Amino acid sequence: MTKTISPLAPTSFAELPGLEGVRIATAAAGIKHADRTDLLLLVFDKAAVAAGVFTQSLCPSAPVDFCRANLAGGRARALVVNSGNANAFTGKKGSEAARLTAEMAAQAANCDMGEVFLASTGVIGEPLNAGKFAGALAGMAKEALQDRWMEAARAIMTTDTYPKVATRAVDIAGTEVRINGIAKGAGMIAPDMATMLSFIVTDADISRDVLQTLLHEGVENSFNAITVDSDTSTSDTLMMFATGGAATRGAPAISDRADERIGAFKTALFDLMKDLAHQIVRDGEGARKMVEITVTGAASNKAAKVIALSIANSPLVKTAIAGEDANWGRVVMAVGKAGQEAIRDKLQIWFGGIRVALNGERDPDYSEAAAASVMKEPKIDVLVDVGVGNGKATVWTCDLTKEYVAINGDYRS
């Protein structure tokens, strides 16, 4: 497993403040590696409101099944996340391991099993030995502290080369509330939530209905607008918890989707989600370039997103970008195969602000030198206008390098 930090990593990490209502502990349970933390526990001493979005995979992991069932209750007292083993495709042993973990967590947090949420990430198909958590969870629940967000982000990493954290402060009716989020990638990333785990906590006082609605809406242009390799994982989980801890400082309870006081919160939340999503792309396996693809002029926003993802998932486009080649022909190919309306003879394509194609052919003013210079940048913006209507979408991906192949050619070993 490569441990060189991605060249696209942020130069500094946000400092996440403690949030009222949630305590954090991590431990080294020795699931796969002996020398790192691989177990995370979040304890909500007073039940937090829970919302979640999960993988669309028809072969979901045992923890995903478990969370889906508990989400009906909508109350969280504990979240347990382990890295090193996905507990996916593990049959009855897998559901049993999930149940056992939840039982131990419920005991440790002194709550009901229906108030426990779980996530596992790592190799698929290996039985998870939940017994390894037995000695750890009770002590973790006792020792958990508010101020351990960076440790939390580190404990859930797998092939990630850096921890992913983000925080926002926002005003609700005169009271400052906070949103903290952590995430992990870094392979099997594609729309429909691919082996991506992200956990967001706010101290705002928000009802389950509103929280779930916000999460569904926000995911569209953040986690569901990124792709590393088009592969969707069995374990994708995005969960958000509202502790309501800020209520003691005067934050109002929000229980109506139409409540206007939620406006700034929504903006800040969506911004945080996009921030975390971008951090995942920047840590895509083997990534050397961050690529932002915007499609305009499509029949609808949805059509624009399909075309943008067709470009973002094309191995030929991604290898060209790895090779710093402004190969607009492959972008045309990817537009053509997307199956959405596009007028070939009106197509326009820009790389980093340099127009390379106009009216369905090479821009007469095209300069290979100018395009080549743009392609050397660590972030490449591709803009495509397909000449049909007003639909627009932006997605993010990374290049496809030899390192991606190397990392994934021997991941299990």
Place this chain on the structure above:
Amino acid sequence: MTKTISPLAPTSFAELPGLEGVRIATAAAGIKHADRTDLLLLVFDKAAVAAGVFTQSLCPSAPVDFCRANLAGGRARALVVNSGNANAFTGKKGSEAARLTAEMAAQAANCDMGEVFLASTGVIGEPLNAGKFAGALAGMAKEALQDRWMEAARAIMTTDTYPKVATRAVDIAGTEVRINGIAKGAGMIAPDMATMLSFIVTDADISRDVLQTLLHEGVENSFNAITVDSDTSTSDTLMMFATGGAATRGAPAISDRADERIGAFKTALFDLMKDLAHQIVRDGEGARKMVEITVTGAASNKAAKVIALSIANSPLVKTAIAGEDANWGRVVMAVGKAGQEAIRDKLQIWFGGIRVALNGERDPDYSEAAAASVMKEPKIDVLVDVGVGNGKATVWTCDLTKEYVAINGDYRS
């Protein structure tokens, strides 16, 4: 451009006999490289019946537009193919270059422009200088000979590392007829006919309607069941021509799809198409392993093919195979993301006859050593039963290697 011959190349090439009714010439027109043949002319002295299947891309190349228009006439006197430039995304200049090429070919073959078919393969977005064919085509038409199939296959190569040829002999009502085919790959290969060109000629006497029907049916389990990198080209073209030359030796005219005399011909044709399709996969860019993926137990044959292609196109599955890793977890992931019904807890997976997964978890009898040994073979068979119904499909792909990335990172240069 790499010129190392694929390790999966056939150890010998079929020898294609001349066919009555078609003459062949090749030339070095200097389109991209000075030192190789890049222009192919097939001349049908008596009009042949023509059928074709083309890319589903919404941004098709100028030659594809041209062929589609002429196919309505259904008669062919000449086929011109060039490599080195795809004449795709070349706007009005592109259509003009196609028209000019056809005009010159029509003059050379002394026929109507509506009886000329064209194909171009190579880089996208560069204007094609059809003027380069001006001096060549007239001479080629004169000098063309029946016995030049291998030269034909070589002239249409791009990143292919070997020419692709196949031939079959078959009896129709007591008379032997022949089918010869050539093809080229090798990137942008995916269902819906990706930068793949293939031309098949028979001396049988078959009507246009029957020929087109055969082609449509045969493509489903041959060219549309292979994928190298999921990228669909702007230029995919499969054309078939029936010269009727065998009629002079007593071959009957077949003009009814229900004519039983066509049975053996159909079998031989489909077999030849599959042969050529497999040759394309074996020459996939950077390929080191041929992979045959069979899905059984799906809700329908169509559902089985969707699942099989989801596995075949998964970068994580393909890199694992490149790494000789029997990573069944990634196969589960690909089944899960396919969006077709599959019963997770009934899933069974075999690699090369070794069952690795049973009832939704690792086979209790699984032996890592046995699986590892199978993965070292140059051809890997993956069998997945999804436990739903009787639907079945087989597709073929290759592994994803660092060489693929290298080849495509600097293709234009």
